[in-house]
Amino acid sequence: MLIRVPKQSTLSENNVTDEAVYRERRSVLKQLGYVGASSLLASTVPLSFAAQAKSTTFQTRPLDFSTSNRASITEKLTPESKVISHNNFYEFGAQKHEPVENAQNFQVNPWQLTISGEVEKPFTLDYEQLFNQYNLEERIYRLRCVEAWSMVIPWLGFQLSEVIKQAKPTSKAKFVAFETLHDPDQMPGQKNRFLGGGIKYPYVEGLRIDEAMNPLSILSVGLYGKTLPAQNGAPIRLVVPWKYGFKSIKSIVSIKLVERMPPTTWNILAPQEYGFYANVNPEVDHPRWSQASERRLTSGGLFSRNRIKTQMFNGYAEEVADMYKGMNLRKNY
Amino acid sequence: MQLFRQNKTILLKTVIHCLCLSICSYMYWMAIGDNLGSDPVKEIIHFTGMSTLNVLLLTLLVSPTAKLLKQPWLMQVRRLLGLYAFFFALLHVLNFLFFELQFDFSLFVDEIIDRPYITLGMAAFVIITLLAITSLNSIKRRMGKSWQTLHNYVYLLVLLVCIHFYWSVKSDITEPVIYFLLLFMLLYHRKTKFKRWLKR
Numbered sequence: 001m002l003i004r005v006p007k008q009s010t011l012s013e014n015n016v017t018d019e020a021v022y023r024e025r026r027s028v029l030k031q032l033g034y035v036g037a038s039s040l041l042a043s044t045v046p047l048s049f050a051a052q053a054k055s056t057t058f059q060t061r062p063l064d065f066s067t068s069n070r071a072s073i074t075e076k077l078t079p080e081s082k083v084i085s086h087n088n089f090y091e092f093g094a095q096k097h098e099p100v101e102n103a104q105n106f107q108v109n110p111w112q113l114t115i116s117g118e119v120e121k122p123f124t125l126d127y128e129q130l131f132n133q134y135n136l137e138e139r140i141y142r143l144r145c146v147e148a149w150s151m152v153i154p155w156l157g158f159q160l161s162e163v164i165k166q167a168k169p170t171s172k173a174k175f176v177a178f179e180t181l182h183d184p185d186q187m188p189g190q191k192n193r194f195l196g197g198g199i200k201y202p203y204v205e206g207l208r209i210d211e212a213m214n215p216l217s218i219l220s221v222g223l224y225g226k227t228l229p230a231q232n233g234a235p236i237r238l239v240v241p242w243k244y245g246f247k248s249i250k251s252i253v254s255i256k257l258v259e260r261m262p263p264t265t266w267n268i269l270a271p272q273e274y275g276f277y278a279n280v281n282p283e284v285d286h287p288r289w290s291q292a293s294e295r296r297l298t299s300g301g302l303f304s305r306n307r308i309k310t311q312m313f314n315g316y317a318e319e320v321a322d323m324y325k326g327m328n329l330r331k332n333y
Numbered sequence: 334m335q336l337f338r339q340n341k342t343i344l345l346k347t348v349i350h351c352l353c354l355s356i357c358s359y360m361y362w363m364a365i366g367d368n369l370g371s372d373p374v375k376e377i378i379h380f381t382g383m384s385t386l387n388v389l390l391l392t393l394l395v396s397p398t399a400k401l402l403k404q405p406w407l408m409q410v411r412r413l414l415g416l417y418a419f420f421f422a423l424l425h426v427l428n429f430l431f432f433e434l435q436f437d438f439s440l441f442v443d444e445i446i447d448r449p450y451i452t453l454g455m456a457a458f459v460i461i462t463l464l465a466i467t468s469l470n471s472i473k474r475r476m477g478k479s480w481q482t483l484h485n486y487v488y489l490l491v492l493l494v495c496i497h498f499y500w501s502v503k504s505d506i507t508e509p510v511i512y513f514l515l516l517f518m519l520l521y522h523r524k525t526k527f528k529r530w531l532k533r
């Protein structure tokens with residue numbers, strides 16, 4: 001296991017001013033009416049600021065956490081402003097700038113997360129318990145999207161294994177099935193298939209039990225020192241850094257231990273394209289994207305040279321490769 | 334009267350230049366300064382792709398509009414619009430190579446071969462390039478009748494682009510479907526022309 005304590009500087013240098021400047025510029029441009037004009041030519045221009053300004057913002061609060069930083073990495077962080085405005089969260093819109101626009105009124109308190117299924121002691125966590133039952137740790141992980149872009153994000157959370165152990169799984173517990181909240185009144189993408197990208201809701205995901213128990217698998221309740229913004233999957237989400245981002249299901253209401261491999265959302269939609277395992281693998285291309293390299297989103301505009309080679313298991317081979325020994329990873333994509 | 338007609342054309346052409354160039358410079362300015370969303374590279378590729386398609390459709394709208402409004406002078410801006418479509422297409426491809434693939438030429442070739450949507454995009458790009466080159470008056474004159482034959486490929490071009498767009502999206506196909514409908518309407522409007530081709 002890789003244990004590294006990153007310098008505090010990697011955390012602080014990055015973002016507070018960045019974000020303020022970013023917002024200010026966008027507001028000036030909005031006043032000039034430019035954002036509207038450019039959409040004459042291309043309707044896909046992000047209009048996020050316009051929408052952000054009119055809705056109330058989702059409240060986040062600082063969290064207490066330890067910086068034991070197990071398996072954290074020291075690569076340059078993706079600025080917070082990008083982490084919270086470039087999201088795949090189809091419940092709030094299928095384009096990456098839409099969740100930040102549509103999720104600001106999301107109510108997460110009260111919340112209920114149930115742990116059930118093949119366990120001796122099923123239990124439920126309410127909103128406050130998500131933050132006070134387990135020691136919160138900061139983990140700086142790479143996040144690799146199947147669309148061939150990646151980020152480096154300082155998550156706050158605890159190991160999924162702690163929660164599972166607490167429920168005392170039976171011998172039948174072979175897989176773990178996760179489910180996102182289903183609430184079409186709050187999640188416009190679930191109500192309107194045009195906004196929601198035509199996927200089936202609620203969003204479901206799954207892991208093999210050994211994957212779920214791996215120390216790298218965490219349930220995250222925050223990022224950049226604060227509780228999760230709505231668009232990043234508040235109040236609690238999964239983070240499995242050696243798999244493509246879509247495995248890291250957001251706004252979880254149910255964790256169920258099961259005997260058979262559970263269905264997973266993208267696999268249901270396009271089984272040839274998205275498998276159950278979805279381990280980051282530079283050698284196995286997705287029909288739509290070469291997976292050999294990726295663009296790392298940090299700060300820097302059009303000219304930043306951000307294309308890097310993708311690493312096997314997203315650079316976490318040392319921690320996870322053992323689980324897949326003897327498995328054909330081309331077949332089990 | 335002659336003078337007025339010329340002025341109208343010049344005015345409209347000026348408006349087209351100003352709109353295309355100002356919007357384009359603004360988008361690049363934003364992208365270079367990292368103010369165009371979180372992934373300026375993707376945004377600029379989408380912007381140039383959508384702009385090509387939109388300007389192409391506008392180009393195809395010129396002749397029906399001129400006929401409908403009985404304003405034949407409008408035809409004089411058609412070539413300019415077509416060239417702007419080519420301009421955006423060129424930016425689109427170059428941006429893909431420069432900023433998305435960052436000059437990885439072997440990956441560029443692989444992508445053209447391996448990704449059906451990029452194969453089609455490339456076919457479309459070859460067509461639009463030919464159309465742009467042959468729009469020069471001197472070449473046009475020398476080509477005689479074959480010029481029209483070649484430029485009829487504009488319909489195939491738009492069709493390829495619509496499929497390219499449709500295949501490039503992950504799951505939400507609303508927008509490409511709208512473009513297919515627009516294309517269909519434009520083609521339907523020219524149905525007599527297509528019937529004539531078929532008879533020949």
Ligand code: HEM
Nearest residue numbers: 044379382383385386422426454455457458461494498501
């Ligand atoms: C006349 C030629 C072309 C036109 C009109 C065109 C148009 C478009 C359009 C409308 C989109 C969708 C943008 C969006 O979703 O907002 C697109 C996406 C794209 N096109 Fe093209 N395209 C052309 C040629 C090409 C070529 C030759 C290439 C590459 C060699 C290419 C690469 C791409 C890529 C990478 C995307 C983005 C896919 C993604 O979302 O990741 N295109 N194009």
